[in-house]
Amino acid sequence: MNCTRYERWMWDALEGRLGESQAQALQAHLRQCPRCQRQWESAQATYHALHALPRLRAPEQLMHQVRARIQHAPARPPLFGGWKRVALAPALGLLIVLGYWAFTVRTPDATQTIVQEPSESWVEMHEQLEVADWSPTPTANYFITTGYSR
């Protein structure tokens, strides 16, 4: 027996969403399955209890308090109302133009940066060598590869 399928149908049946043939199949199953019969009873009890939970009235003094707070609260103006709505379109247009300009004109050429980097690093290395003078006796190979001279 496929009890899982019938369990899924139970809430649909309670809400009146189950088709006639399915409803009949569920009834037939419930007659022969004590476990599903118990499930059906608990589903019915849960459904009816949920739909009959007490409905309370909001306390009357609460509404007075809300009224008092509203009278003292400044009404928030619409975000894009009145003149702001008129100004929004040109402002957006300007923003797009500025963004395009910043992206295309102001961005440095990426290939240039790559070319410049090695020469800059060579200069830095020479300066550091000069300051540190860490090698009292540099080898001949060093002078050939770096072109460094005192």
Added chain:
Amino acid sequence: MVSDTVSYDGRLVIVDALSAEARLIERAQAHDEAAFEQIMNLYADRLYNYILRMVGSPTDAEDLLQEVFLRAYQGLPNFDGRASLSTWLYRIATNLCIDHQRKRARRVQTVSYSAWEDEEGEGGAWEFPDLQTPNPMEAALNHELQQVVEHAVASLSPKLKTVLLLYDVEELSYEEIARVLNIPIGTVKSRLNHARGQVQKHVEAYLRGDSK
């Protein structure tokens, strides 16, 4: 068609509820306080019940309901009518309840139980005032079973509780709940199944006599 009855010049006039709500919103947006008061009267009880079951404390529920209406009043000029007014109000209420629960969770971690008990009054976080005017169906139902269900709902996680309360108690549709919570309809259905399953387990245990 959904219709509503309103009194106008001493006569009863049947009007379409949706267009009546639209007119009410327009008036409230133009800072007509009487119109906003009508909105409050229409939704106060529904929102109060929802918030009360979400947070469990009548004092907190009152504070949060005040905040919902204050935010609605201030936000109405920006309300564009894409969602219905009830969806919008439930969304504000849900966000405030979830914020409140987060703050309370942090507070409970740092404040001792006795201090919390003092603040909550008698310490009954899930206490509800007695129903003043029970309808026949409610009267017929077993009071104990209702308590079991109230406790089971209160013990749900905020995600599951929100969907269960909005669907089974507040009777919003799947689509409306999806809009309130900004989640797909499939997620609404899945959370609802989980929530109902958990509540049903409590009821089953009660019916078997495992718990009171």
